[in-house]
Amino acid sequence: MSPAGPSRPSPWVVIPRPNPGARLRLFCFPYAGGGASIYTPWARLLPPEVEVVGVQLPGRENRIGETPIADLRELIPRMAEALVPFMDRPFALFGHSNGALMAFELTRLLRREGRTEPALVVVSGRPAPQAGLEPPDFHTLPDAEFHDVLRRFKATPDEVLQNEEIMQLITPMLRADFAMGETYQYTPEPPLQTPLSAYGGRGDEDVPEWTVEAWGEQAAGGFRSVMFPGGHFFIHEDRDLVLAELTADLRRTLARLGAYPAHA
Numbered sequence: 001m002s003p004a005g006p007s008r009p010s011p012w013v014v015i016p017r018p019n020p021g022a023r024l025r026l027f028c029f030p031y032a033g034g035g036a037s038i039y040t041p042w043a044r045l046l047p048p049e050v051e052v053v054g055v056q057l058p059g060r061e062n063r064i065g066e067t068p069i070a071d072l073r074e075l076i077p078r079m080a081e082a083l084v085p086f087m088d089r090p091f092a093l094f095g096h097s098n099g100a101l102m103a104f105e106l107t108r109l110l111r112r113e114g115r116t117e118p119a120l121v122v123v124s125g126r127p128a129p130q131a132g133l134e135p136p137d138f139h140t141l142p143d144a145e146f147h148d149v150l151r152r153f154k155a156t157p158d159e160v161l162q163n164e165e166i167m168q169l170i171t172p173m174l175r176a177d178f179a180m181g182e183t184y185q186y187t188p189e190p191p192l193q194t195p196l197s198a199y200g201g202r203g204d205e206d207v208p209e210w211t212v213e214a215w216g217e218q219a220a221g222g223f224r225s226v227m228f229p230g231g232h233f234f235i236h237e238d239r240d241l242v243l244a245e246l247t248a249d250l251r252r253t254l255a256r257l258g259a260y261p262a263h264a
Contacts, residue, residue, distance in 0.1 A: 029099030127211035
């Protein structure tokens with residue numbers, strides 16, 4: 001799983017199927033509590049011209065011993081420093097839930113710093129940042145109530161929730177992730193010139209369809225929205241549908257880059 005471009009590996013990056021000939025890198029950012037392994041199966045299911053790069057945050061999977069980051073303002077500069085060396089060819093960003101904010105804010109940071117921007121941004125399972133929804137405050141709840149929230153979201157397997165030792169180990173990371181999303185404060189900037197797609201789940205009560213459509217206000221370079229049948233974790237429930245739409249987005253991007261026939 002060593003990187004295909006830069007000479008040194010990075011703890012921030014997991015590449016399940018290195019592809020030195022890839023025409024496009026797809027950086028994939030996880031939802032709260034998730035790790036880079038979420039996206040491992042995607043590497044064999046997306047177009048062969050695309051190299052999938054799972055972004056690994058501190059405090060999970062092979063970085064479980066590191067202190068998790070609870071503030072997006074701290075995370076994004078550190079993430080940018082780690083990922084920019086891997087942006088040595090055209091690239092796209094995909095993020096679900098918290099990961100959508102990471103993809104969005106990383107793109108804005110790259111623009112502010114005058115760096116190469118992504119050829120495509122796909123945000124998934126998260127309201128548009130300017131939508132103005134009042135965030136919950138789950139990350140401050142006592143453990144028992146916080147774990148009830150995890151059960152409701154179905155983000156953590158029951159066997160893990162029932163294992164006290166494991167929960168003691170991962171609860172700080174989960175709280176940090178929830179805090180990151182719940183304390184995020186949007187600062188207005190001009191819309192992105194990068195094409196942007198927004199995905200949502202019709203069964204996701206926390207992300208109404210209008211808040212998915214509202215991402216269009218952030219996209220001056222082209223926008224499309226897609227709604228899937230499932231709930232908040234439609235990227236798992238409706239994986240085949242999601243990957244079909246993502247493949248279409250990626251192929252359109254490759255066509256713009258001259259790396260894929262426009263009619264495909």
